[in-house]
Amino acid sequence: MFECDEKRMKDKIDTFSKFGDAGHGGITRYSLSPEAHQARDEFAKRMKAIGATIETDDMANMYATLPGTESGLKRIVMASHCDSVKNGGNYDGILGVMGAMEVLETIAASKIPHRHPITAMIWTNEEGSLYPPAMMSSGVVTGKFDKAKMLASKSVLDPSQTFAMALDASPYKGSEKNRLSPKDYLAMFELHIEQGPILEAAKKDIGVVTCVLGMCNYRVRTYGQADHAGTTPMSYRKDALFASAQLLIHLHEQLDKLPKDLVYTTGEIKCHPCVHTVIPDEVDFSIDARHEKPEVVAQVVDILKGIPKEIAKCRTETALAWERDTVYFDKNLVSYVKESADELGISNQYINSGAGHDAQFVSYLMPTTMIFVPSKDGHSHCEIEYTSPKQCTAGASVMLNAVLKADSRMN
Ligand SMILES: [Zn+2]
Numbered sequence: 023m024f025e026c027d028e029k030r031m032k033d034k035i036d037t038f039s040k041f042g043d044a045g046h047g048g049i050t051r052y053s054l055s056p057e058a059h060q061a062r063d064e065f066a067k068r069m070k071a072i073g074a075t076i077e078t079d080d081m082a083n084m085y086a087t088l089p090g091t092e093s094g095l096k097r098i099v100m101a102s103h104c105d106s107v108k109n110g111g112n113y114d115g116i117l118g119v120m121g122a123m124e125v126l127e128t129i130a131a132s133k134i135p136h137r138h139p140i141t142a143m144i145w146t147n148e149e150g151s152l153y154p155p156a157m158m159s160s161g162v163v164t165g166k167f168d169k170a171k172m173l174a175s176k177s178v179l180d181p182s183q184t185f186a187m188a189l190d191a192s193p194y195k196g197s198e199k200n201r202l203s204p205k206d207y208l209a210m211f212e213l214h215i216e217q218g219p220i221l222e223a224a225k226k227d228i229g230v231v232t233c234v235l236g237m238c239n240y241r242v243r244t245y246g247q248a249d250h251a252g253t254t255p256m257s258y259r260k261d262a263l264f265a266s267a268q269l270l271i272h273l274h275e276q277l278d279k280l281p282k283d284l285v286y287t288t289g290e291i292k293c294h295p296c297v298h299t300v301i302p303d304e305v306d307f308s309i310d311a312r313h314e315k316p317e318v319v320a321q322v323v324d325i326l327k328g329i330p331k332e333i334a335k336c337r338t339e340t341a342l343a344w345e346r347d348t349v350y351f352d353k354n355l356v357s358y359v360k361e362s363a364d365e366l367g368i369s370n371q372y373i374n375s376g377a378g379h380d381a382q383f384v385s386y387l388m389p390t391t392m393i394f395v396p397s398k399d400g401h402s403h404c405e406i407e408y409t410s411p412k413q414c415t416a417g418a419s420v421m422l423n424a425v426l427k428a429d430s431r432m433n
Contacts, residue, residue: 023365024134024426026124026418032411034120037064038104039112048405049112053105053147053158054082054188061104061116062194065144068123072130074142078196081159081169082189084144085200088126090429092137096208098428099141100125100421101380103148110149111407113215113414117395119144121213121418128422136429138208145380152177153185160380163201164387202384209355209389209428212381213417215409219400220373227416228363229373229394232356234382236319236348237312240326244269246336248295248303259301263293265336266305269329273309276325281318285376286311312376314348349382352389355428359393362423368416389432393420 041060042051051057062084066076069086077085087097102118122142129136150156153175161167173186189195202210216222221229246260270288277286287310294304311322326340363370373394375382384390395417398408409417 024128024132024419024422025366026128026415026422027131028411028415030127031120031124031415031418034123035112035411035414038116038120042106044109044405046405048109048407049106050108050110051104051106052152053149054192055152058105059192059194062144065104065119065123069126069142072127074126077200078194079163079200079202080196080198081162081201082146082192082194082196083159083163083202084194085141085202086123086126086143087139087141088129090136090138090140095138095433096206097139097141098209098211098425099143099202099207100211100213100425101143101145102212102214103145103380105147105149105151107149107151107403109405110403111401111405113397113407113409114217114402115148115214117215117409117414117417118213121414121421124415124418125422125425134426136426138429140425140429141207143202147185148380152179153188154178157378157380157383158185160383164383166383166386202387204388207388208432209352210381210384211355211421211425212379212390212392213421214379214392214394215397215402215407216373216394217377217397217400217402219397221371221394221396222398222400224371226369226371227396227413228368228370228420230356230360230363230370231375231392231394232351232372233314234349234375234378235312235314236316236346237310238319238323238345239343240309241306241341241343242266242269242273242309242326242329243304243306243339243341244333244336245339246301246303249301251299251301254301260335261301262305262336263302265334265338266291266307268333269338270307272329272333273325277311277322280321281313284311284313284318284322286322308343314374316347319345349385351381351385351391354432355389355391355424358424358427358431359391359420362420362427366416366419366423368420393417393424
């Protein structure tokens with residue numbers, strides 16, 4: 023068994039936390055911003071220092087590769103992202119990049135023999151914070167998203183700016199032939215923070231991730247009648263917002279009868295005309311529900327489709343926005359992660375991912391899996407996001423040994 027170096031890991035955490043430091047403990051580091059380029063420069067500098075070859079592809083995804091001892095073998099890649107949400111933390115995404123670097127640095131420092139080339143990788147624009155959508159580059163590389171549409175994505179801060187412009191201005195835009203593909207790559211690992219409270223509550227240092235939860239995303243609408251807020255007696259009203267409020271309570275009551283590990287959220291609401299003197303005539307809200315089992319997601323859909331046709335004198339309607347099936351990670355890779363954590367004596371448990379990650383797209387191309395480390399108090403996508411250097415290093419050590427198992431057992 024090999025172990026990564028906590029001091030070197032902490033140095034990386036401290037260094038990368040400076041790129042986009044927002045001044046109160048976290049970072050704002052949009053993809054392809056000057057701050058993100060500082061992080062990429064640091065990645066390139068440290069990887070070149072151990073003799074890795076740096077390549078970039080047409081989406082500016084970055085690859086640092088150490089050669090293996092046998093020629094003609096495919097690469098094993100460890101990847102995550104270095105961009106953040108606005109006022110995000112120092113671990114989401116970048117931990118997977120730092121962990122990948124740490125694995126290569128340990129391999130180089132301890133001269134650990136390996137047959138396959140091993141690559142540390144940065145995915146461009148995973149968060150999609152400035153240029154939506156999320157998981158943009160892994161979506162393009164895996165054929166889930168249309169590249170031309172992604173290039174046209176407009177900055178949420180300045181619609182005159184497109185993702186294509188940011189890409190063209192980046193020194194890290196490279197060639198399409200360098201893209202991660204099953205032709206050149208054997209397997210992918212992604213180390214990531216859990217972004218939830220489960221591992222910490224269970225006092226486990228490693229989450230052996232088995233799947234990314236299936237989900238459905240619906241729009242629910244209520245239609246009433248716009249009228250004057252001062253002249254319309256209450257009994258005459260068809261208030262679409264009040265109807266939506268009633269409907270939301272109805273949905274919570276029904277959905278709470280399903281298995282306790284179902285998660286569902288209404289995070290977006292549009293009220294028309296959204297004027298304080300006008301009774302709303304149209305309200306549209308989202309409902310996002312996630313569960314591993316398709317039959318539970320199907321029960322959610324039944325509840326949504328079975329809502330009363332009319333509520334508080336307003337007509338109701340539901341429409342599917344999008345859905346995805348549960349994505350199971352590769353059984354062999356999952357077992358390498360589990361074995362590695364057990365052999366290192368690091369407390370661990372199986373876990374699923376409620377959040378989407380680049381690994382979920384890549385799993386359609388090649389064997390892929392993820393490793394989670396705990397998030398303090400479950401917080402993420404905020405400045406207080408925290409995982410201790412010891413836990414981060416444990417995650418990297420598990421990834422190192424899992425990669426070495428893949429190296430010796432896969433071809
Ligand atoms: Zn992430």
